[in-house]
Amino acid sequence: MSGGLPTPEIGHITRSDYRNVYEPAEDTFLLLDALEKDGDWLRRRSPTLALEVGCGPRRQPCEHAIDRPRCADVVHGWRRSGSGCVTAFLGQVLGASSALYLCTDINAFAAAITAKTGAVNKIPVDSIVTHFAVGMQQRIAGAIDVLVFNPPYVVTPSEEVGSRGIEASWAGGVDGREVIDKFLPLVPKLLSPQGAFYLVLIKENRPAEIMQHMQDEYGLAAEIVLHRRAGYEGLCIARFWRPGTVEKQ
Amino acid sequence: MRLITHNMLQCHVKGCTTNNFPLQIQDAELETLEAEFNPGFVQRLIPKLHWGALYHTAVSLGIEDLPEQMPEEVTEDLLRAIHKVALETRVKEGKAVCLGCGHVYPISNGIPNMLLQDNEV
Numbered sequence: 248m249s250g251g252l253p254t255p256e257i258g259h260i261t262r263s264d265y266r267n268v269y270e271p272a273e274d275t276f277l278l279l280d281a282l283e284k285d286g287d288w289l290r291r292r293s294p295t296l297a298l299e300v301g302c303g304p305r306r307q308p309c310e311h312a313i314d315r316p317r318c319a320d321v322v323h324g325w326r327r328s329g330s331g332c333v334t335a336f337l338g339q340v341l342g343a344s345s346a347l348y349l350c351t352d353i354n355a356f357a358a359a360i361t362a363k364t365g366a367v368n369k370i371p372v373d374s375i376v377t378h379f380a381v382g383m384q385q386r387i388a389g390a391i392d393v394l395v396f397n398p399p400y401v402v403t404p405s406e407e408v409g410s411r412g413i414e415a416s417w418a419g420g421v422d423g424r425e426v427i428d429k430f431l432p433l434v435p436k437l438l439s440p441q442g443a444f445y446l447v448l449i450k451e452n453r454p455a456e457i458m459q460h461m462q463d464e465y466g467l468a469a470e471i472v473l474h475r476r477a478g479y480e481g482l483c484i485a486r487f488w489r490p491g492t493v494e495k496q
Numbered sequence: 497m498r499l500i501t502h503n504m505l506q507c508h509v510k511g512c513t514t515n516n517f518p519l520q521i522q523d524a525e526l527e528t529l530e531a532e533f534n535p536g537f538v539q540r541l542i543p544k545l546h547w548g549a550l551y552h553t554a555v556s557l558g559i560e561d562l563p564e565q566m567p568e569e570v571t572e573d574l575l576r577a578i579h580k581v582a583l584e585t586r587v588k589e590g591k592a593v594c595l596g597c598g599h600v601y602p603i604s605n606g607i608p609n610m611l612l613q614d615n616e617v
Contacts (some may be wrong), residue, residue: 295541344531345537347583371529373497375501375505376608377609382505382601383505386505390544
């Protein structure tokens, strides 16, 4: 970590829990660094509603990753369900009592861990078991001030995406983009006028193409807040927001 | 699930388009979570609230701290009441039931489950 804020306490999550939830790794830490780096930018916009989208069952034990030929590819992919670490950290950046922190995950176990991580770190986090923002979309449309998504971004065969097998936990399909591309159309619907969206990407996802798409299709500005080479993943954190929105001084 | 979060949830069963918000909380086991009162935050939260849904849900749970109509003048007392009802009242166990189609969303260990079976989507 580059700055002053400590990494959230996650000591309550046990080894066996990590069979079900994502153990924070390089991509998580890069996301934390990006949120911390953006702290002043975010706080100037007085965020009220934050949503972290989790994404599905994570039942990939380590040994399985090792015996797969593309294990190096999946090392960050297999445990991508939220541990609550990112939202707990966002709560430190923005202030525990300054915003409402919502987290979704399709996995009830991950949702429970997320809520506990919030409690341990004294950040009130409300977990909801759902896919993306289903069941909330109408009510939170145009209301999300900080939206965070660390998607399954690993390049895999298409048929692994959304399967019932463990591979669904990391599988991003063609270019690692299949889940990402499903989520992107939601972004302009969810973001408030001053809202910002943080997305974890690897170079195989072609971040520049995604940023151009979000600009052309939805008029969202985009920039890479941070990037880092982790192994050969080429991780980056992209931020999307509505340009020209007045920042409160 | 705190009542603020309940305020964001809507039935999404295919074809269920009327009377699908708010979900009615049934068989509720309530708990109080103390949270730091931040008047600025509560004030910012007001425009994102559906007041009628919050009021009627609170009343259905026996909580009568809120006025039926959102007052024009926002006082600290009002902000404290919203804080207590929306941010400190949590449904630990129970059900969130759609009054339009009858679908039941379970609430377990404070977490609502909004997932549907494949044939309901």
